Amino acid sequence: xxxxxEIYSLLENVCDPEVPALTVLDLGVIRDVIIEExxxxxxxxxxxxxxxxxxxISANIKxxxxxxxxxxxxxxxxxxxxxxxxxxSDEGKRKLKEFGIAPPQYKTKDNPLExxxxxxxxxxxxxxxxxxxxxxxxxxKALYKCLDCLEPFDYFKCH
Ligand SMILES: [Zn+2]
Numbered sequence: 001x002x003x004x005x006e007i008y009s010l011l012e013n014v015c016d017p018e019v020p021a022l023t024v025l026d027l028g029v030i031r032d033v034i035i036e037e038x039x040x041x042x043x044x045x046x047x048x049x050x051x052x053x054x055x056x057i058s059a060n061i062k063x064x065x066x067x068x069x070x071x072x073x074x075x076x077x078x079x080x081x082x083x084x085x086x087x088x089s090d091e092g093k094r095k096l097k098e099f100g101i102a103p104p105q106y107k108t109k110d111n112p113l114e115x116x117x118x119x120x121x122x123x124x125x126x127x128x129x130x131x132x133x134x135x136x137x138x139x140x141k142a143l144y145k146c147l148d149c150l151e152p153f154d155y156f157k158c159h
Contacts, residue, residue: 028087
C-alpha cells in the first residue's frame with residue numbers, strides 16, 4: 001500500500017512547464033493527495049485562471065504517476081480558495097530568482113500596493129528597476145528592466 005508521502009516525493013519530479021526549475025510542490029499548487037484502494041486523486045489549484053500551463057501540469061502529474069506503475073490516477077482542480085503567491089515555498093522563490101525571474105513581492109509598509117511595488121533585479125539586486133509591460137513572456141508575469149545592469153527580466157506577479 002502506497003502512502004501519501006511517497007506520492008508527494010514523486011510529485012517532486014513534476015516541474016512547472018514555464019519555470020522548469022520549480023516543482024509543483026515549490027509552486028504550491030498541490031492541495032491534497034487522496035489514496036483510495038488503487039485510485040490516486042491529486043487535487044491541484046491552478047495558479048492563474050486560464051493559465052495554459054495548468055493543463056500541462058495536470059498531464060505531467062498523471063504521466064509521472066502512471067510511469068511509476070500507478071494505473072488509476074485522477075487529477076482534480078480545486079478552484080476555491082484560489083491560489084495565492086503566498087503558497088509558493090521559500091525554496092520556490094529562491095529558485096525563481098536563480099532562474100532570473102523576480103519572485104513575488106509582498107504588500108508591506110514600504111510596498112503598499114502591487115503597482116508601486118519595488119521589484120529588485122534578480123541579477124544584481126538593484127532596486128532601480130522599471131516596469132516595461134504588465135505582460136511579460138506569459139500573462140502570469142510582468143516585464144521589468146533593471147536600470148543598473150540594463151537587463152530586462154520577468155517578474156512573477158502577486159496574486
Ligand atoms: Zn540588474
